[in-house]
Amino acid sequence: MLHAVEVPETGGDTLWSDMAAAYDGLPEDMKDRIADLVAEHDWLPNFGLTMDAATRDELRKDFPAARHPVVRTHPETGRRTIYVNRAFTQHIVGMDPAESRVLLEQLWIQAGFPEYQCRWRWQPGDVAFWDNRSTQHYASSDYFPHRRVMERITIIGDRPT
Numbered sequence: 001m002l003h004a005v006e007v008p009e010t011g012g013d014t015l016w017s018d019m020a021a022a023y024d025g026l027p028e029d030m031k032d033r034i035a036d037l038v039a040e041h042d043w044l045p046n047f048g049l050t051m052d053a054a055t056r057d058e059l060r061k062d063f064p065a066a067r068h069p070v071v072r073t074h075p076e077t078g079r080r081t082i083y084v085n086r087a088f089t090q091h092i093v094g095m096d097p098a099e100s101r102v103l104l105e106q107l108w109i110q111a112g113f114p115e116y117q118c119r120w121r122w123q124p125g126d127v128a129f130w131d132n133r134s135t136q137h138y139a140s141s142d143y144f145p146h147r148r149v150m151e152r153i154t155i156i157g158d159r160p161t
Contacts, residue, residue, distance in 0.1 A: 011143030019081040037070040
């Protein structure tokens with residue numbers, strides 16, 4: 001959940017991608033290719049960049065890299081979704097690094113098609129609630145030098161299958 005406290009006069013929108021629609025839009029041969037793949041996800045290369053080594057090492061104990069299926073099935077809808085993202089997915093497990101990067105780029109591009117996206121223009125007091133099991137979101141950083149202040153609550157979810 002996200003609550004808008006202070007928003008800039010222009011910019012600062014949030015975009016959500018429907019990852020089930022993105023999956024549905026893949027060619028059948030790509031769906032077959034990614035059906036049983038597993039990817040490694042890690043926060044460290046992104047959020048850890050501004051931390052000192054001691055802080056990263058301490059947090060790593062509680063937040064190790066995780067492996068998840070590239071395609072997950074939503075536990076309530078039964079729909080298949082692409083479950084990789086540019087911010088956290090590092091590589092496809094067991095795949096040649098160059099081949100992994102090319103495949104991930106194709107899937108990341110799929111998430112960026114406007115046909116699968118919703119864009120929210122925030123007003124103060126707005127609240128958005130979404131399902132991380134079937135969407136990805138991106139906060140547009142196009143409002144400098146103005147401020148965007150948001151409050152976020154994350155609900156613990158299930159393990160991807």
